[in-house]
Amino acid sequence: MTGTAVTLRDLEVHYPLGRNMLGTPQVLKAVAGVTLDIPRGSFFGLVGESGSGKTTLGRATLAAAPVSAGRVTVTDRDGEVFDMARLDRAQEKRFRRRAQLIFQDPYAALSPRMTVRDIIAEPLEVMRLCKTRDEVNDRVRAIAAQCRLNIEHLRRFPHAFSGGQRQRISIARALVTNPDYIVADESVAALDVSIQADILNLLKQLQHDLGLTFLFISHDLSVVAHSCDHVAVMYLGRIVEVAPPRRLFAAPRHPYTRALISAIPSLDPDDRGRAERLEGEIPSPANPPSGCAFHTRCPMARDRCRAEAPALRQVGTGQRAACHFSEEMAASSVRTGARAGVPG
């Protein structure tokens, strides 16, 4: 199946911050004008530092954040279009089956008082998707097997399981209603390295087998690069670059992307200190800089950047970037030895 699963057009999500001294209402623009298409069947990565708005963007695509301006729609596999700003109750009921969220912390996401079977079955029961208890049990067993959970474990409580097993339970619960679109918000961040690869491989396998569309939110560019077929980089509520991961790593066209790549600690001890360090920290989204939001930390910033916000524009095949000086970056080289294979 082809087409677009999720469409965002100039999306803005604002949160009220009270009033300032003059009594003017203040807002925090968590998402400040995002236009993006997530292709059906893709594993779409969204990266950024804390405070970049990546979680809010993910929630906006699940009707879990207010749409202040612009539009966000999700199209399911039957072609029904759900507009997040105007879901009526019947539509919302259908939408909740079709779109699910996998959380970061598998220790906090599972009720300690429910058995694994009850945790996985709860969405089916709440949404009344099965007529009989046997039907529920069959569905739970089928999805548990697909998530490589042991059927005997279904009677146990979550405390008996390790982080990796718990995350597999969370995934089974998200998939039990047979959704099309999944938002995975930092779903491997809380896991140990040795388990992280296992969960990533499982998510990819399920995506392939069940034809799912994934929005994979992460702060870890190396994880995203390995799993996703498209990557969007977010900074202070805006998308600064979108590209397939190979393209993004070989030739980043936004200085923020380049800095993020070079900040990944290299596994080569002799690669010390060659990274391009970013000065300072991400500014508060309540008081974003003028012009290009990145100019306060950008090594390439000039007068134009302080005055004029750059638009996200095509800079190469399948690659878009929001920088006035993208063309200059195409010429300059980038350090890609980050977390490199180990030289022999």
Add this chain to the structure above:
Amino acid sequence: MGGLLRVRDLTLSFGTDEGPVTAVDGVSFDLDQGEVLGLVGESGSGKSVTAKALMLLNPSNARYGAESQMTLTTEGREIDILSLKGAKALRQVRGDKISMIFQEPMASFAPAITIGRQMVEQLQLHRGLTRADAKMLSVEMLERVGISEAAKRFDQYAFELSGGMRQRAMIAMALSTKPKLLIADEPTTALDVTIQAQVIELMKELVGEFGMGILFITHDLGVIAQTADRVAVMYLGRIVEHGPVRDVIRRPAHPYTRGLIDALPKLTDLGAPLTPVPGDIPSPLERPAGCVFHTRCPVAEARCRTHVPATRTIRSRHSAACHLVEGVSV
């Protein structure tokens, strides 16, 4: 430069309702002044418990093994850490000679006391400085770690600082007492990758300047590669491999170390499949017999299930505890 810290056969278990849980099992290592030793391992490997043992900070249900030895040598004087009794004696390893930086700086600063007052208090306590001198030194340290408007920050509370600032303030506070040994427990894990790079850079500068030894605890081999001189890899309370950081990362001897490296996403080959270490970390209540790693090891043999492997030296200062590694028994 001589041996600063010597740990031998450190064994530590916790008494729980479900029986004793072994957290550290026969751990030995040395640390010199001006040296950074990385302690890497996953959750439950016992790396934090080992670090806390050095300051005797583990809860009261901790039982140290009879053979356990921890000796800190500074200024020609040996301190037998396990023999320390009473708050005054313990102060030597809790702030005087050893300082610690924690993962979550928000949880480590008292929320209702200004950063400055906390810094001054510990300087009065450990260095016997007057309030005015302590304030001067604190502001100087805050400036040294790259905090702008240090005098203003001095009077602020932890919540007024950003995550990266807080971690810098934590480092300034830990180093202001001029400790001989700095324990850094996942100091960059809670930070964004761009801030992590700044903090790593800062810590490397400070080792050169202050010459203390650092025990750097992390789960991230990339961070270890960028900071440590030597690395010890822990799994379920044991050091399974130990050696110079280049050797261990380029020629890992233990199957667990190899597994950890293979599980990391490599940016040079985005198409390469990620290889997880099979299985899950066993519960601490069900410690495997023989080699603790045999339940997840791709090359385990019959003897691994029954016999604990000895630590063997593979090459200069590089050792591993695996039956299948060729080497000389230590």
